[in-house]
Amino acid sequence: MMKRVFLASALSFSSGALMVPQAHAEVALTAPQQTIVHHIEDTLSQTESFQARFEQVSSADGQTxxxxxxxxxPGRMRFTYDAPSPLSVVANEGRMVFQDTSIDQVTTMPLDRTPLGLLLRPHPHFSGDVTITGYHQQKGQIELHVVRTESPSEGELTxxxxxHPLALQGWNVVDAQGRQTRIHLSEVQTGVPVDAKEFALPKDDE
Structure with missing residues (x-):
């Protein structure tokens, strides 16, 4: 059960009742920074598919x-955890579905309530309903901090x-309770062929 909670925290903003007040002020970007953000948006929009290895680390329990x-x-994603993990995650049809086969449990949430929902949009953008709260660039690395404009207390995505070249390396989610989960990508391959069957949603028998 706890593994499933940490998994949901890694990929989604918390929707729990306890909200921790946090300051999420919009950051003022310089003209060069705005140009880079637009380049990020364009690069994400032009990336139709990719496959990568990932490492997930949770601050809640230190588990990797x-x-x-x-x-x-747009809109489709699958996380397959290495054995013996019983966990998997599939996004499709506007939903994100978490499955834990060890307890035969399936949990579903709207894709637009997750940080990956921002990345899986047809045209990812970081304005309007998304607010940039931080931007840092040094030694060839870029960090972009964002929240949902209408619900910043749900959590922050970095x-x-x-x-050079511009490429996504991973993300960090801080949920409403301050728990952090880091996803690091490696061995990224873009433009890979995909089979629609890979994104079949697990069924909830309840």
């Missing part, structure tokens, strides 16, 4: 997990990129 992620934009 590994696996493979497959993304087919995206990590290499600057």
């Amino acid at each position: 997990s590994h696996g493979t992620v497959l993304v087919a934009r 995206l990590f990129f290499t600057a």
Whole structure:
């Protein structure tokens, strides 16, 4: 049960009743920074598919997990955790579904309530309903901190990129209770062929 909670925390903003008040002021970007953000948006929009290995680390328990992620934009994604983990995550049809086969449990949430929902949009953007709360660039690395404009207390998402060439390296989620989960990507392959069957949603028998 706890593994499933940590998994949901890694990929979604918390929707729990306890909210921790946090300051999420919009940051003023310089003209060069705005240009880079637009470049990030364009790069994400033009990336139709990619596959990568991932490492997931949770601050709640220090647990580290590994696996493979497959993304087919817009709207489809699959996380397959390495054995013996019983966990998997599939996004499709506007939903994100978490499955734990060890307890035969399936949990579903709207994709637009998750940080990956921002990345899986047809045209990812970081304005309007998304607010940039931080931007840092040094030694060829870019960090972009964002929240949902209408519900910033749900959590903050930090995206990590290499600057040259521009490429997504991973993300960090801080939920409403202050728990952090870091996803690091490696062995990234873009433009990979995808099979629609990879994104079949697990069924909830309840």
